[in-house]
Amino acid sequence: MRIGIVVDSACDLPPEWLEAAGIVLLPVTVRIGDAELVDLRDPQATLGFIQAHGERGHSAETAAFPADRIKSLFLDQLVIDYDYVFCLTVARSRSQIHDNAAHASYAILNEYRQPRSAAGHATPFSLRVIDSQQVFAGQGILPVEAVRLREAEASAPEIRSRLEFLAGRSYTYMVPRDLGYLRARTRHRGDRSVSLLAATLGGALDIKPILHCHQGETGPVGKVRGFEPAAQKLFDCAIERVREGLLTPTLCLSYGGELDVMRALPHYDRLIGTCREHGIEVFETVMSLSGMVNVGPGALTIGFAAPPHAFV
Template structure:
């Protein structure tokens, strides 16, 4: 069975890895004033756009999920011919319209694919599954990496589906925002309740950085540290602790809202990398998606993994 994999561009995985494994992309469009940018996971283009538009005005940005008619066209024009079963994994439905758009498109795809496949010489049925990753940014990377591993190992579509649904419930993302002034403005613009405006205001005055957490679609603060670099070091040490305790997949995803050299220079990164190497956990590192940087600010850090239940400490 030919199995296809689709993610949206908020998913923080390296573009080279996505290309190498033929993972298809649902791009997110970001608009700031009269300027728009289609996020195609081009790291250089993303950083250039951030420098030109996001730093000062990014908190006012509007993001547009890939519309259902475009998703339908992607499937009917390409995917129903190239594959027999497609997994489409999206950012948590609590944060974006992408999951709902993909679900809406899937009904039309399943009603209309048969003549297209028959014309291409395929007489077998086509199936697809829309999977809510229940995650954001680096946390989204766990499921597609596992889907590729299972596909390459020859796993069946039902087995892959079961595994992805299992991991979606057990995936975690942790994040340290760099600029709380930006985050405060963004929260106010969105009307977001994940981090209180008062906490962000006080934190900005004292240079206290919250450590934010996403699990099963819910987001909120789990800790606070004075200064960005100490907060990053604390997060890296915690991630290394989880690696040593045992992850549910041999995967750790990291994304950073800037050049990756800056990520590598953060205190605690080398110790985390060493722990991953020692325990045979593969690191996937990338520039944060434009969606991520618009929502949490440039220079922010996210870490994602799948693990048994735990508390941040």
């Protein structure tokens, strides 16, 4: 069975890995004033756009790949190239992408027979849209696992069961660099989770919140004075989780800027060494453009799948 994998461009995985794995991308469009960029996970284009327009990033508008274009992509290409496709989306609670894909799936499954038959395929086509329940680096866990299972020749039902299991057990932790930016962005989106008092005190005292996403829910789990100590605490948490045992041999990192800056943060080397000792593959990438406009340049995120745990 030919199994295809689709993700949206908010998924923080290296573009070269996505291309090598044959993963199909649903792009997100970002507009800041009159400037617009379609996010195709090109790190240099992302960094250039942020450098040129980032001071107004908190007012950016993002547009999810629309349902009609998802339908066209499948009917023109994917129903011919594959027998079963997994569409893995950013958390439904944070974006319209999942609902657009789910809406398109009904039409796709009703209309695939003619183009598939014309291409010489008599067997049925199947599609499963899965809410990753994750954002940023945490969204990368499911595609990596799907590729591993596909390479191991697992069946589509086996892959589906495993991905749905992991979606509820994936975690993202994040440290924003600029709390004022994050507050401005959340206000623009109508999200009051970062209060004026927190933003003001955070700026005055250089307090950085550590934010957490699990099962589609986001919120703070800690706070540390200074970005570098907060990043160190994030890495230390990941080191502990790796030592305790992850549910997949995968750890994802994303950073809202040049990766060399992330690699110079305290305890980054310890984390990489610990992952190497425990057979954990590390994926590093520049954060997606849609991610960067939502949390601000310079943010650090880390994602993995693990048993329930407390952030300490």
